Amino acid sequence: MGFLDALFGRRKSSKQVAKERLQLVLSHDRMRIPPGILEPLKDDLIDVISNYIEIEESGITVEFDDSDGDTRSLVASIPVIGMRRDRR
Amino acid sequence: MGETLVITSGKGGVGKTTATANIGAALANLGYRVALVDADIGLRNLDVVLGLENRIVYDLVDVVDGFCRLKQALIKDKRYERLYLLPAAQTKDKSAVSPEQMRNICDQLKEVNLSTEAGGAEYLDYIIVDSPAGIEQGFKNAVSGADRAFIITTPEVSAVRDADRIIGLLEAESLARPQLLINRLRPNMVRTGDMMDIEDTIDILAVSLLAVIPEDDRIVVSTNRGEPVVNNSSSLAGQAFMNAARRITGEEVPFLEMDGDRSFIRRLGQFFGLRGR
Ligand SMILES: Nc1ncnc2c1ncn2[C@@H]1O[C@H](COP(=O)(O)OP(=O)(O)OP(=O)(O)O)[C@@H](O)[C@H]1O
Ligand SMILES: [Mg+2]
Numbered sequence: 001m002g003f004l005d006a007l008f009g010r011r012k013s014s015k016q017v018a019k020e021r022l023q024l025v026l027s028h029d030r031m032r033i034p035p036g037i038l039e040p041l042k043d044d045l046i047d048v049i050s051n052y053i054e055i056e057e058s059g060i061t062v063e064f065d066d067s068d069g070d071t072r073s074l075v076a077s078i079p080v081i082g083m084r085r086d087r088r
Numbered sequence: 089m090g091e092t093l094v095i096t097s098g099k100g101g102v103g104k105t106t107a108t109a110n111i112g113a114a115l116a117n118l119g120y121r122v123a124l125v126d127a128d129i130g131l132r133n134l135d136v137v138l139g140l141e142n143r144i145v146y147d148l149v150d151v152v153d154g155f156c157r158l159k160q161a162l163i164k165d166k167r168y169e170r171l172y173l174l175p176a177a178q179t180k181d182k183s184a185v186s187p188e189q190m191r192n193i194c195d196q197l198k199e200v201n202l203s204t205e206a207g208g209a210e211y212l213d214y215i216i217v218d219s220p221a222g223i224e225q226g227f228k229n230a231v232s233g234a235d236r237a238f239i240i241t242t243p244e245v246s247a248v249r250d251a252d253r254i255i256g257l258l259e260a261e262s263l264a265r266p267q268l269l270i271n272r273l274r275p276n277m278v279r280t281g282d283m284m285d286i287e288d289t290i291d292i293l294a295v296s297l298l299a300v301i302p303e304d305d306r307i308v309v310s311t312n313r314g315e316p317v318v319n320n321s322s323s324l325a326g327q328a329f330m331n332a333a334r335r336i337t338g339e340e341v342p343f344l345e346m347d348g349d350r351s352f353i354r355r356l357g358q359f360f361g362l363r364g365r
Contacts, residue, residue, distance in 0.1 A: 015284045015285070021245060
């Protein structure tokens with residue numbers, strides 16, 4: 001069945017699907033972003049954002065999110081206190 | 089001087105122990121002296137696959153702990169002139185041995201004089217370490233004494249992914265350029281497009297190929313009996329293991345043609361500089 005489907009272009013063969021899924025998952029596995037870069041990254045983020053916005057530093061989280069499956073995102077949650085007055 | 093090989097996989101149950109037993113028996117058949125080391129401490133299996141389970145007196149941990157000499161723990165296979173087994177301990181766990189101790193054992197094995205005659209000198213040509221599954225201490229032990237590494241995988245998504253991880257870890261252990269064994273290939277599924285073929289698998293993993301072992305019911309029969317399948321000339325898997333052994337010794341052996349993968353095998357032959365058919 002898989003063969004006929006593939007022949008008539010109806011569906012990809014399951015081996016083609018397997019190969020594509022593997023190539024994608026391995027491209028992520030191989031990225032190997034060391035978790036240790038997150039702390040300094042967070043400190044730098046605080047420095048830059050603080051130039052514009054007053055933020056709650058203790059409530060900040062920065063992490064990678066792989067739940068999408070297709071792409072890996074860097075997700076930062078930064079509680080905002082307000083605009084920096086001295087910027088205006 | 090002997091050479092230490094390790095057979096490893098990442099994912100469990102893909103055929104490490106089967107490959108170790110059969111490649112070991114094949115090398116012995118070819119005239120080499122071989123010791124198989126079961127590094128799967130706590131889950132030993134190589135003894136039963138080889139049919140040597142009733143001959144064990146001492147094991148690897150006894151050697152490490154100094155309860156016996158290395159040579160005393162080596163079991164000589166009576167059916168194969170030159171095949172030996174160093175069994176794992178069954179009652180301990182992986183932490184009973186450290187990577188340094190394992191490396192010592194592999195180095196000492198190269199020095200063991202197997203000759204039973206006075207003044208004789210016979211040394212091992214190959215030591216093959218059967219790695220446990222996983223990437224933890226058992227794996228680290230198994231690879232620590234190795235000069236060359238082999239990765240075995242089935243043509244399935246999860247096994248190939250784990251194999252990729254292992255390739256990365258082997259590089260970290262300075263065992264670059266491992267060679268791949270693809271096990272349990274089913275030619276009829278490859279033909280219908282429902283199983284990744286040889287080309288897909290080595291494309292993804294970007295390593296060189298040692299051998300392709302087909303799915304073969306005789307493996308189950310041979311494991312039932314505790315007799316390696318390389319003895320069975322009508323077994324395709326047996327032939328494939330024999331070819332793997334010959335390639336390990338440096339011989340150029342054409343790849344077996346399995347239905348469904350004909351054209352690729354032919355191209356592969358050319359790629360490796362072998363005679364095409
Ligand atoms: N080519 C093959 N054809 C048919 N059956 C096979 C083949 N290779 C391995 N098997 C079967 O697969 C099972 C697992 O094999 P084996 O014990 O060699 O794997 P392993 O990688 O050593 O497992 P573990 O990770 O538990 O140590 C066994 O039952 C074996 O008989
Ligand atoms: Mg095993």
